[in-house]
Amino acid sequence: MPGWCLAYIRLIDRVTLRVGRFAMYLLYVMMAIMLFSSVTKILHMPAIWTLEMAQFVLVAYYMLGAPYTFQLDTNVRMDLLYSRYSPRGQAIWDAFTVFALMFYLGVMLWGAFDSTVYAFEMNEVNPTAWRPPLWPIKSIITFSFLLMLLQAGVHLIRDIATIRGVKI
Amino acid sequence: MDHNMIALLMFSTMLLMMVTGQRVFGAIGFVAVVAALALWGQGGSAMGFSAVMKLMKWTPLLTLPMFVFMGYVMSESRLADDLYRMFHVWFGPVPGGLAIGTILLMVMISVMNGLSVAGMAIGATIALPELMRRGYDKLMISGVIQAGSSLGILIPPSVVLVLFSLIARQPVSELWLAGAVPGLLMATLFILYILVRTKLNPALAPPMPPEELAAVTRAEKFRLLRAGLLPVFIFVAMMVPFLNGWASLTEASVIGALAAVAAAVVKRRFTRQVFEVATRQTLAITVMFMLIITAALSFGAVFDGLGAGRAINDFFLNSLGLAPWQVLVLMQASFLVMGMFLDDTAMLVIVAPVYVSLAKTLGFDLVWYGVLYTITCQIAYLTPPFGYNLFLMKAMAPPEFTLPVIYRSVFPFVLVMIATLILVMVFPQIALWLPQTVLGR
Amino acid sequence: QDTIKWRLQTYAGPALAEEVVKPAIEAFNTIANGQMEIELYTADQLVPTSELFRAMQAGTIDAVQSDDDSMASPTEVTVFGGYFPLALRYSLDVPALFNSWGLKEIWEEEYAKVGIKHISAGSWDPCNFNMKEPINSLADLKGKRVFTFPTAGRFLAQFGVIPVTLPWEDVEVALQTGELDGLAWSGITEDYTAGWSKVAPYFLTNNISGAWIGHFFANMERWDALPAHLQQLLQTCFDQSHYRRQWWYWAGEAKLRVEGTDMTLTSLPDADYAQIEAAAQKFWEEIAAESPLKAKVVEIIKKYNDTMVKAGQPYRYG
Numbered sequence: 001m002p003g004w005c006l007a008y009i010r011l012i013d014r015v016t017l018r019v020g021r022f023a024m025y026l027l028y029v030m031m032a033i034m035l036f037s038s039v040t041k042i043l044h045m046p047a048i049w050t051l052e053m054a055q056f057v058l059v060a061y062y063m064l065g066a067p068y069t070f071q072l073d074t075n076v077r078m079d080l081l082y083s084r085y086s087p088r089g090q091a092i093w094d095a096f097t098v099f100a101l102m103f104y105l106g107v108m109l110w111g112a113f114d115s116t117v118y119a120f121e122m123n124e125v126n127p128t129a130w131r132p133p134l135w136p137i138k139s140i141i142t143f144s145f146l147l148m149l150l151q152a153g154v155h156l157i158r159d160i161a162t163i164r165g166v167k168i
Numbered sequence: 169m170d171h172n173m174i175a176l177l178m179f180s181t182m183l184l185m186m187v188t189g190q191r192v193f194g195a196i197g198f199v200a201v202v203a204a205l206a207l208w209g210q211g212g213s214a215m216g217f218s219a220v221m222k223l224m225k226w227t228p229l230l231t232l233p234m235f236v237f238m239g240y241v242m243s244e245s246r247l248a249d250d251l252y253r254m255f256h257v258w259f260g261p262v263p264g265g266l267a268i269g270t271i272l273l274m275v276m277i278s279v280m281n282g283l284s285v286a287g288m289a290i291g292a293t294i295a296l297p298e299l300m301r302r303g304y305d306k307l308m309i310s311g312v313i314q315a316g317s318s319l320g321i322l323i324p325p326s327v328v329l330v331l332f333s334l335i336a337r338q339p340v341s342e343l344w345l346a347g348a349v350p351g352l353l354m355a356t357l358f359i360l361y362i363l364v365r366t367k368l369n370p371a372l373a374p375p376m377p378p379e380e381l382a383a384v385t386r387a388e389k390f391r392l393l394r395a396g397l398l399p400v401f402i403f404v405a406m407m408v409p410f411l412n413g414w415a416s417l418t419e420a421s422v423i424g425a426l427a428a429v430a431a432a433v434v435k436r437r438f439t440r441q442v443f444e445v446a447t448r449q450t451l452a453i454t455v456m457f458m459l460i461i462t463a464a465l466s467f468g469a470v471f472d473g474l475g476a477g478r479a480i481n482d483f484f485l486n487s488l489g490l491a492p493w494q495v496l497v498l499m500q501a502s503f504l505v506m507g508m509f510l511d512d513t514a515m516l517v518i519v520a521p522v523y524v525s526l527a528k529t530l531g532f533d534l535v536w537y538g539v540l541y542t543i544t545c546q547i548a549y550l551t552p553p554f555g556y557n558l559f560l561m562k563a564m565a566p567p568e569f570t571l572p573v574i575y576r577s578v579f580p581f582v583l584v585m586i587a588t589l590i591l592v593m594v595f596p597q598i599a600l601w602l603p604q605t606v607l608g609r
Numbered sequence: 610q611d612t613i614k615w616r617l618q619t620y621a622g623p624a625l626a627e628e629v630v631k632p633a634i635e636a637f638n639t640i641a642n643g644q645m646e647i648e649l650y651t652a653d654q655l656v657p658t659s660e661l662f663r664a665m666q667a668g669t670i671d672a673v674q675s676d677d678d679s680m681a682s683p684t685e686v687t688v689f690g691g692y693f694p695l696a697l698r699y700s701l702d703v704p705a706l707f708n709s710w711g712l713k714e715i716w717e718e719e720y721a722k723v724g725i726k727h728i729s730a731g732s733w734d735p736c737n738f739n740m741k742e743p744i745n746s747l748a749d750l751k752g753k754r755v756f757t758f759p760t761a762g763r764f765l766a767q768f769g770v771i772p773v774t775l776p777w778e779d780v781e782v783a784l785q786t787g788e789l790d791g792l793a794w795s796g797i798t799e800d801y802t803a804g805w806s807k808v809a810p811y812f813l814t815n816n817i818s819g820a821w822i823g824h825f826f827a828n829m830e831r832w833d834a835l836p837a838h839l840q841q842l843l844q845t846c847f848d849q850s851h852y853r854r855q856w857w858y859w860a861g862e863a864k865l866r867v868e869g870t871d872m873t874l875t876s877l878p879d880a881d882y883a884q885i886e887a888a889a890q891k892f893w894e895e896i897a898a899e900s901p902l903k904a905k906v907v908e909i910i911k912k913y914n915d916t917m918v919k920a921g922q923p924y925r926y927g
């Protein structure tokens with residue numbers, strides 16, 4: 001395989017891993033926010049931001065974590081036929097169907113990017129009393145779809161390598 | 169092209185895409201965005217992304233990672249070991265006793281988590297080796313573990329019922345309570361089946377040898393009963409504040425997760441390893457769910473935009489000219505067939521909105537319908553060729569559990585589940601009695 | 610010739626849409642006689658309400674029924690849509706302000722800037738509290754989690770109310786499960802229609818706005834592509850829809866207060882309500898300070914109310 005391919009794989013894999021490991025711990029941030037919410041409610045001084053903040057963190061959690069699950073290969077497949085193929089057979093098959101995945105991720109990235117630009121231009125805020133700006137969460141979503149797309153590219157390169165019988 | 173034709177094409181393409189073995193969310197999402205772009209041009213590009221924003225506002229989804237985390241803490245820290253040992257000692261001497269014990273263990277695990285994954289993990293790591301050692305029939309072992317763990321989504325807490333509550337806009341508290349009695353009924357029927365089966369063919373499930381039983385002291389037997397307190401503790405810690413309105417659903421789920429951690433810490437089993445695996449697997453499962461729901465929501469929105477929902481409604485209500493209960497039977501039957509091929513989360517988000525509105529139009533109680541739907545999901549987990557529990561079993565069990573063995577093993581249990589489904593359909597009070605009594609609706 | 614098809618999504622859930630938009634759509638489709646057909650979608654059905662505006666701009670949806678506030682329109686006038694606290698006393702105040710006092714031109718211009726045709730503004734129901742526990746004083750509102758509009762929420766926060774925004778369809782369940790203590794969302798007619806009267810049975814007769822400002826909008830390109838007679842038909846059917854709502858609410862509000870069996874009525878002491886009125890005046894000034902255009906609208910609202918007070922009964926009592 002050409003050197004730039006290997007460099008690309010190494011770079012994306014490393015970024016995905018870092019981002020994913022960070023996202024993983026957001027679980028505890030969610031817990032903390034919701035605990036804070038119930039404690040302040042019991043003390044009769046509830047805050048207006050907790051629920052929305054928890055929602056933002058949930059989105060960041062699974063969006064930033066998503067590329068990492070590509071790496072872990074934990075996204076469910078209906079693999080009755082697929083699982084019977086040889087590793088090479090699977091790679092050939094995947095090298096085709098991954099384009100469907102990439103198309104979907106590409107359209108999601110397009111939508112997310114448009115929406116983020118809009119959020120910046122219009123200074124869009126969540127339509128609530130707290131009115132937090134939406135550009136941070138929308139930027140995170142856009143970044144995540146981009147990374148997922150790049151990670152799908154990593155899979156494609158790996159599949160091609162497997163087809164050629166090259167080990168990476 | 170006629171809109172109904174496009175809708176049909178979308179649906180069949182999606183099923184076809186699923187068979188390719190590509191990730192389920194990719195298969196569904198691909199069909200959704202292609203259709204959106206074909207129908208609405210550039211304007212359709214926002215459709216897929218809209219689903220992400222819609223999900224953000226679905227507050228009860230915050231419970232999903234909590235319930236998943238709870239399940240992993242439980243299975244990874246082997247909190248259920250003592251529990252299993254308890255059933256082992258108390259039911260071991262009965263013919264089929266260990267299988268019955270496994271079902272009871274699954275009921276206990278179901279009380280402490282909202283999915284079937286934890287049950288499968290615990291079943292495969294704790295119950296399976298013991299049942300093998302005891303010389304149980306492979307079909308019996310595989311069937312008991314898969315069927316038993318599916319109770320996790322019917323007996324409260326249940327993630328599937330949380331998702332249903334979002335689609336049907338019904339209170340989670342009522343849905344959860346409505347799942348309790350049917351869940352226990354189903355467990356009872358499983359046990360009855362095991363008893364009858366072992367009575368007819370004792371070789372399937374040999375009882376514990378007397379000498380091994382004699383080795384267990386009376387004191388030991390009673391000490392083990394204490395293990396049963398754990399599920400009670402977790403269940404009470406979570407459900408009492410929730411049902412009394414002291415904590416919201418999302419807050420209760422955090423309490424549940426922390427209760428599981430507390431139990432593991434007290435037993436000195438909350439190791440670094442448990443922390444790492446539980447945290448990572450929670451991310452993996454949550455992402456899997458969320459990505460499928462996101463894709464399925466866009467699919468559902470495009471489907472709806474084509475007027476497919478209306479067409480299906482119209483077909484059932486006007487074209488067929490059936491009585492309401494006949495429509496209900498048809499809906500459940502089609503769910504069962506779809507469940508054989510389709511991912512249950514996708515099924516929920518794409519098909520359930522149509523069926524829920526149909527059920528509502530026909531005047532059925534949506535809480536009751538939610539229970540019927542959940543039982544259908546349980547069946548879908550088990551019916552070949554595609555089912556979560558089937559896949560998990562293959563992944564977790566030793567190699568002698570081949571796919572044909574796993575497929576054959578679920579058959580009698582699926583029949584028992586269908587029997588439960590029919591019972592709940594004919595006698596809605598099995599589901600509705602508890603919520604009516606507790607919440608006075 | 611092919612039928613022109615439009616997709617219109619309303620902010621309202623199915624039960625409410627049945628009353629407040631479906632009759633107008635059905636009337637339009639009947640009169641259009643196959644030349645054009647509007648398909649109606651309810652809240653969140655095609656796109657979430659928060660993305661409604663962008664979807665209309667992008668053409669995923671052709672037309673929208675909503676107030677400016679809940680759909681988060683990126684315009685200067687958004688804050689006045691929905692319930693701008695105590696700016697309106699009666700439902701007729703809305704058409705008066707839009708058609709005789711110049712708001713219509715301002716709205717049309719502001720929306721044209723972002724590629725949207727403002728078709729028609731109408732007055733909908735008042736905004737009262739309906740709560741799970743009785744409210745007998747301003748202090749009773751403190752710490753209550755209330756489902757309300759963004760702007761109303763901003764205003765109410767000073768009285769210790771915790772404003773909550775949820776998808777409309779989740780409100781009933783949130784009341785049942787204790788995530789909400791009540792609503793500041795509608796009048797009593799809507800409370801009964803949505804089924805909220807059963808789960809939040811205390812109705813506070815003092816409103817924070819006597820009517821709601823809501824609109825019909827369309828994607829500008831799609832609007833421009835229509836022949837003039839269909840544009841006129843849309844305009845007429847939507848105007849008529851506001852009129853239908855007006856009497857539906859006007860009759861319903863009075864009748865349900867007297868004859869409704871679900872809800873118990875409570876009221877604030879005059880001194881407490883006066884406090885809210887004073888706070889509203891202050892809130893208007895805060896909004897006016899945000900931009901010249903907002904100042905212009907506030908000025909019109911102030912002049913209008915001033916005139917109404919001077920005109921005396923039946924325009925204003927006291």
Ligand code: NA
Nearest residue numbers: 278320323325
């Ligand atoms: Na459960």
Ligand code: NA
Nearest residue numbers: 507508548554
């Ligand atoms: Na299945």
